[in-house]
Amino acid sequence: MSRKKYTTIAICYDFDGTLSPHNMQEKSYIPELGLKTGKFWQEVKSHAKKHDMDEILAYMFKMLELAKTKDGFKFTKKAIASHGKDIKFFPGVDDWFNRINAYAKKKNIIVEHYIISSGLKEMIEASKIAKYLKHVYASAYQYDNNDVACWPACAVNYTNKTQSLFRINKGIINSWDNSRINKFMKPEERPIPFSHMIYLGDGETDIPAMKMVKYQGGYSIAVYDPNKNGNADKPSAKQLSQKLLEEQRADYALPANYSEGKKLDKLIKNIIDKISSEAEITKLKT
Numbered sequence: 001m002s003r004k005k006y007t008t009i010a011i012c013y014d015f016d017g018t019l020s021p022h023n024m025q026e027k028s029y030i031p032e033l034g035l036k037t038g039k040f041w042q043e044v045k046s047h048a049k050k051h052d053m054d055e056i057l058a059y060m061f062k063m064l065e066l067a068k069t070k071d072g073f074k075f076t077k078k079a080i081a082s083h084g085k086d087i088k089f090f091p092g093v094d095d096w097f098n099r100i101n102a103y104a105k106k107k108n109i110i111v112e113h114y115i116i117s118s119g120l121k122e123m124i125e126a127s128k129i130a131k132y133l134k135h136v137y138a139s140a141y142q143y144d145n146n147d148v149a150c151w152p153a154c155a156v157n158y159t160n161k162t163q164s165l166f167r168i169n170k171g172i173i174n175s176w177d178n179s180r181i182n183k184f185m186k187p188e189e190r191p192i193p194f195s196h197m198i199y200l201g202d203g204e205t206d207i208p209a210m211k212m213v214k215y216q217g218g219y220s221i222a223v224y225d226p227n228k229n230g231n232a233d234k235p236s237a238k239q240l241s242q243k244l245l246e247e248q249r250a251d252y253a254l255p256a257n258y259s260e261g262k263k264l265d266k267l268i269k270n271i272i273d274k275i276s277s278e279a280e281i282t283k284l285k286t
Helices: 037-050 055-069 077-082 093-106 160-170 178-182 204-215 237-246 263-285
Strands: 007-013 109-120 135-143 149-154 197-201 219-224 252-255
Touching: 007 160, 007 263, 037 055, 055 135, 055 149, 077 135, 093 109, 093 263, 109 160, 109 263, 135 160, 160 178, 160 197, 160 204, 197 204, 204 219, 219 237, 219 263, 237 252, 252 263
Parallel strands: 007 109, 007 197, 109 135, 197 219, 219 252
Antiparallel strands: 135 149
16 A cells, blocks of 8 residues: 555544543452552552652552552563453444544545553553554553563653654654654654644543644544543533533543444544545645
């Protein structure tokens, strides 16, 4: 396939709450330690506050610390990855990537799919959608000679999610190269302009990334779990997404249903149509 004929776009996804209705640690890792999820996250928040610590680093530390307290519990890369194999996804995600790729190809568009997540890279790369992803920018551990996690290699919080977008923009498919990301590159030389990016997220940790993509001419979509209700003290997932829309941090707020014919599917296809038409018009100028 000759790429000269095609325009490349990037669809960038948060993971927990965006593609999956659960935090990836909650389905098997935390229960395996004998903890309730509420207690685990409460301890994370307390630890972060006590040590004036980034909350992502705090949860990674807690996972390491708790693993050491349980006899026979292995905190190896393979063991961590095993918790990603059974991650559940929102409706339609299973065939989403093939479906969107096929639709885009008919419009002379190549779609690259990226994850930008505070969750664990090891689990995401072991999930059933990993084969569709160009790259995963996520929190990850460093491992010792016995393949046991010993230190955070990367912690992705709400601000450095924007750094990952610049890496995609400049074609830097790693988390370590800080020379190229700071090197000047003319907008027209960048592999994927922000106007060809779509960002999907569900919450506060996605706000800087969504807002930046939106203001740079791309498309920001707040998705929500329609089954996640609120209460007197906490708004529902839909209300949180609507707030992002009202505050102009996102362009759209839609249910996290990726099935064919649903609103999200229709919106992404319409954005692909728009980018395709704009690219064809540009070609006529040259």
